[in-house]
Amino acid sequence: MFSGKSYHIWLPILLVCLATITAGAQSFRVQCPTTTITHPTAANLEPAYTGPTNFAPGPAGYLVPNPSSVNGAIKCQQISGGDGFATMGDGTQTYMFSFGPLSGLSDIANGLPGTQFPDKFNSVYNGTLLPGDPATTGLATFKFNGAVGLVPNLDCLAENAAAAAQTPPAALPCPNLPAGGLDGHVDPRPIMDIGVLNGNIPAPLMALDEDDEFFLTLTNVGQIMRPDLFEQHTVHFHGYPNASAFYDGVPDASVAINIGGSFTYYYLAPDAGTYFWHCHITPPEHLQMGMVGQIYVRPRQNRVPVGQSLLLALQQQQQDPRTKCDSSADILCSNPLPRVPNVLLGTRATTGNYAYNDGDGSTYYDVEYPLQIHGFDPNFHFVGMTFNPEGFTEMKDKYFLLNGRSYPDTVTEGPLQTMSADGAMHFSQPLPSTIKLKAGQKALLRISDLDVTEYQTLASLGIPMKVIALNARLLRDQAGNNLYYNTNSITLAGGESLDVILDSTGVPAGTYFLYTPNLDHLSNDAENFGGLMTEVRVTN
């Protein structure tokens, strides 16, 4: 239905490309250093956690780590800010303001986080990326996870090659140029080919480990369907403790990224938990229109060597002021040492992971599923595709989404694709929400809500929900007592998250449901069946 409009598209693309050129060659760029002050040795793995990082005063006046004691790694990701289309549960194509993947394309399409170690991120695509990729090339053959657009900086390579022999690396025309000239320089053409209309709902999934440094590059490719708008975009890391205003993504309090530019957000991963992210430009509009995503941070406890004491590992964390939780000195930490050590679950299991640094194994899970609740108001989205101002007061969601899909699409395997206005199919909704459990396994549900109009309830038919954390913080009192509770429903507002464990121990094999008892939310616009629902499948 939109293919006839494709001639409309190329003029804005051209304008964006021209803007890129006139604003300077570095308007689009990515950043993913292989070493930093915090991670002085290039490594593309998470080292085991055996104790806190040791620091000593360095020559430049700040503390530097002892390389052999370093924890965590460098992680990078690139996203586009722009627009796209998604397919609703009743088959309607809906226009979105949206983020899309510009790195980790294969992983995102496979429902995985797109966050990469530097070696994966700093890899160059061998061939020509096609509009709509990976959908155009096909999931089976498309395996690329590097940064879209990344190319060797040929100018720098030539200038350095022309410098006098024996010039020290720091004194070259392009100092400290990485091997192969991959300094973050990009070719804007593949960025536009891939980034235009590649919107995802939810936006690209991000996952970090505690102690990681995260370099997130937002590249604003413009909104091809709305050439009247000059929308900036930002990334707000919702719930990050002790955030800096500069990287908080609130345009009023910081900087917003114009069309044709890239900006790299930098954070040391915060304490473990289920966070989420979204654009903070005109939030009632950009969030409703789809600029919402998920990010979670995995605890140090996962990296404790198998068989070692979790309590001892948590005691190790108490040795570092940054990672400790001393309730007598800090009112905003939630994982003091457990009051009652757990003998049975007290060592690092051979499989599975933990949601938090609990020290007692009580947040163990076998499989994890990020689940983001959202809602779309089709009237607002329709107006949002036209050139008319939108009203906010009467906003009313009619599509109720789990990971960007309504039932029955929530249990469709693989990415959903949508024919967009450029005539290409795009992977618009990469994340299914089917919870798959083998009998006896535990599933961690990382549930967040970014609905902008009302509260949403999600209930479990059959398997109790054990709530272990609220708003990315373990439910534990200052004396070390776990305050987990069992329930069959949870209620969240937009801007909240919680962690739930579903335990299939003793549950007969079969299909169970997560659904909303807000019964009017079990609909896909005019269709009276669908909405906020998915399946929990327990197999033997």
Add this chain to the structure above:
Amino acid sequence: MRATNMKKAILKTRLLAPMVAVALLLTATAFAAAPGIKATSFALTAQAAYVSQPDGQMIYSWGYGCAQAPGASAFVPQTTTAPFCNTMQVPGPTLIVTEGVPVSVALTNNLPVGAGNTSILFPGFTVNATGGVQGLLTQEAAPNTTVTYTFTPTSPGTRAYYSGTQSDLQVEMGMYGAIIVLPKTIPTACTTGLAAANVTVEGNFGETDFRLAPAAYNSPKACYDREYLFQFSEIDPNIHTQALAQINAIAACKAASTPICPNLDVPTEPYHPAYFMINGRSMPDDMDPNYSPQYPHQPYNGNPHMHPGEQVLLRIIGQGRWQHPFHEHGNHVRILGRDGNLIQSATDANSLAGPLLFTTTTTPGLAMDGIFYWTGRGLNWDPYGHNPNSTDPVAKLSCIPDANGYNTGVAAQSQINYYEWCADHNKPVQVAPFGDVAGGGPVTLPDANILTNGAWYGGSPYLGPNATQRATGCSSDPYANPKTTCGGTGSTPPSGTIANPPGSEAGFAFMWHSHNEREITTNNIFPGGMMMMMLVDSREFQIDESN
């Protein structure tokens, strides 16, 4: 920003943001505290008046006010500038009382006669009422009569009060307020150690203590250094229009001595609120001063400021009929208690058990107390942009960690980096040097031309005027290197619309707002509604909460 000059100015949504900034420039620096009236007996009146909205509308409302103006000494904090309590305000006067000390509240019903009876509920207390007439929930004051409520607050904390008569209409019309109960005894921990040190540091930088008390509850975990009160409510303008029309019709009917006049019958469903307020004001009005004369019926603001490390008490009340997810950017909030009930561990009364939340959902009628702070711990770069090779002595301040890693020693008490997180001291964020801030860090800032700066952007990634001006090379500081004078605006263009000036404040601004994002609008206009900016300021900036 006054209603009259804004009314016709907003032709397009996108015009508002710069206008907001202009308005802020025109107002004096003005912060928040938790102002109110401290007494043991209160004489309140219920009356009608018009409240102002930033789209220019004046909304007919009912509210509680003072029957007689209280004496100047009754207003707290005592350093408040030009406080007033008119005969009607929204929210009603904040009543500040002490645990265990009996309180009496006399309410005279001066609402228009057609409005009928009215009353006040004090949930959480055992209330005796004298005078008035029997109502469904409590004794009520008939038109032009008085009812008196007495009770003894049994536990400290923040609570709501609101009308118990025809509440669906009267609360919507504005009849609600806050009551703050101060603890009878203050734990020693709240007047010693870091709590006492913060008062010393405030004094060293010429600041005043604006707290109502050093503790929110009788618990060593409930100490605080600053406090702010946030009351959330909505207005459906159609209800108010209908109420006014019916009140006028009833008055006209009675004036004409018609034998049978209609009763007030305003439908309160379906409910379509268009105004979303914090402390009775919509953004940006909420960031104007307390007791600002242009809001004679909305005296309280929402404009929190704090220094790194300060424990900040948030008193949050849901006063309307909807829930609102109040998202505090910058850190979590530890919930201390709900409706004056401290949430303690089952195994240790001195350990807290309330949750840590980054979104504190308000619930109608529910009050909660929580502690927030911001320190920058874990940023992995030095927000002060310290540079040991600078010629500016302020750039070379020391950071000596205490047992928890913060710069809180006696020597630090007169340094602008008091409570700095020392593990990142001197650590750069940017690859290249940025003015007089060293390079060697992990990230490269793009060409500024691809960025759009916000009105609250301090002008650089750094905290405080010294760091910002060193970073941007714009400084009148004799030690600045390079020595350039660029005025007081740092790198933030355009210079006319700065709400957080690089030359004098350069705080870290965080948006605190309803995350039902459509509620950060004012009658369909963004930005507005339930939103404010919270500023974390270095100690260079004096936080003055006197108005």
